[in-house]
Amino acid sequence: MTNIVRVSSTAMVLALAVSAPAFAQSTWTYSDIDQDGNLELSDVEFDTVGRDVFTTWDADSNQMIDENEFHGGLYDAWDVDRDGMLTEAEYGAGWDTWFRDQDAVGFNDLDLNADAGLDESEFSAGLGEAGLHDTWAAGGDLGEEQFATALYGVYDADGDQIITQAEYDLVGVFWTADVATANTLEAEVISLDDWAYDDLYAEGISAEDFIDEMVVYDVTGEEIGDVEDIIIGPDGRIASIVAEVGGLWDIGDTHVSVPYAEVVMSDDGLGVVIPVTEETVGDYGFDRDVFTAGSATSEVVSGVDDAEVLRGWRASELIGDYARIRDGDAYxxxxxxxxxxxxxxQVAAVVVQANEAYGSGYRAYPYSGYGGGWNAGSPYYDMQYDAEEVGGVEEFDYGRF
Incomplete structure (x- = not known):
């Protein structure tokens, strides 16, 4: 299997560099908002998020956002490391995400004291002259509906009036809330000295190929749809598969979530058989509990005291994340x-396309799960290995897979 996705470096820079503003309700996840479970957010579904951010930015609670409040909200959002100073990288990534269709105001033009950082007064003064508030408000102060509409446009990067999971994650609405807590959890780290690919070559399945290539059949052998995603539980085990089915039925296309225990591989290995029929399709809706932060218990991941950070996740949430390695006390x-x-x-390994500095190519590393360097919703996957350790891992050969 050789169908491997190469992720856009521009998209990943934005995902790494831009977090969302603070929220009154900090636990909005994509699945919370996607009420009909079709993996697409409409402006109606997104309205809850827009109003939540509006409330946070409306510092004086007068139901309007004036220019100062607007600049303050942007500054807090773009200041990713929350150190009270915008670097050129933070500023550039913020502009490219929030105002990508407008000519950027140069960083050096705003950095009046030439200290390589923007404080809030420099930021506000410069953006005030650029009139960014007016691009959202069209004159006057911003009302809640105007704000929600403009914020939707920030997330809807391709302008197709639908926010996908990737677009939602790109702006990073929810990942900041629980990452710090999750990364304090302890997890068993498998030594790379004992790590080998033999079992993966013999028995492994590519999640990317499974999602992109698997055809879905009913129990009679009739093709009824395609696999859309894989749902992983907090313990790293496959909970269910998401499929789009029903094109030949009177109900039209619809998304279903089928427990993995009910999924059978087809005889040719190119598809899956699920027990969904036109009559039973309503029994296979999304199990919202698996995505709820408080649904996991300490029994799911041994040693976890604060289970509130745990939730199930889609395979597509981790594919495309930026992989980092230990570098002293940082990554x-x-x-x-x-x-x-x-x-x-279950998830056995993550395949990383290394940067040129580390030899490029694909290498597979043990999946460590919650507490081992990643939290659902975060764009970072922090591996508990340093450069010397990862340097000893051989390239993963998809030709043998």
Whole structure:
């Protein structure tokens, strides 16, 4: 299997660099908002998020956002490391995401004291002259409906009036809320000295290929749809598959979530058989509990005291994340997650496309799960290995897979 996605570096820079503003309700996840479970957010579904952000930015609670409040909200959103100073990278990534269709005001033009950072007064003065508030408000102060509409446009990067999971994650609405807590959890780290690909080559399944290539059949052998995604539980085990089915039925296309225990591989290995029929399709709606932060218990992941940070996640949430390795007390960029390898009904490994500095190519590393460097919703996958350790791992050969 060789169908590997190469992630846009521009998109990943934005995902890394831009977090969302603080929220009154900090636990909005994509699945919370996607009320009909069709993996697409309409402006109606997104309205809750827009109003939530509006309330946070409306500092004087007068139901309008004036120019100062607007600049303050933007500054807080773009200041990713929350150190009270915007770097040129933070400023550039923020502008490219929030005002991508407008000519940027140069960073050096705003940095009046030439200290390589923008404080809030420099930021506000410069953007005030540029009239950014007016691009959202069209004159006067911003009302709630205007604000929600403009914010929707920030998320809807391709302007197709639909926010996909990737677009939602790109702006990073929810990932800041629980990452710090999740990364304090302890997880068993598998030594790379004992790590080998033999079992993966023999029994592994590419999540990327499973999503992109698997055809869905009913129990009679009739083709009824395609696999759309894979739902992973907090313990790393496959909970269900998401499929789009029903094109030949009177109900039209609809998304279903089928428990993994009810999924059978087709005889040719190119598809899956699910027990969904036109009459039973209503029984296979999305299990919202698996995406709810408080649904996991301490029994799911051994040693977890604060289970509130745990939730299920889509395979597509981790594919495309930026992989980092240990660099002293911090982390440094290593590459991108291009695939997940599944074995024995669970995530066994992540496949990373390394940066040129580390030799490029694909390498597979043990999946460590919650507490081992990643939290659902975060664009970072922090591996508990340093440069010397990852340097000893051989390239993963998809030709043997």
């Amino acid at each position: 440094s960029n290593y590459g991108y997650i291009n695939d997940l390898l599944l074995r024995d009904g």
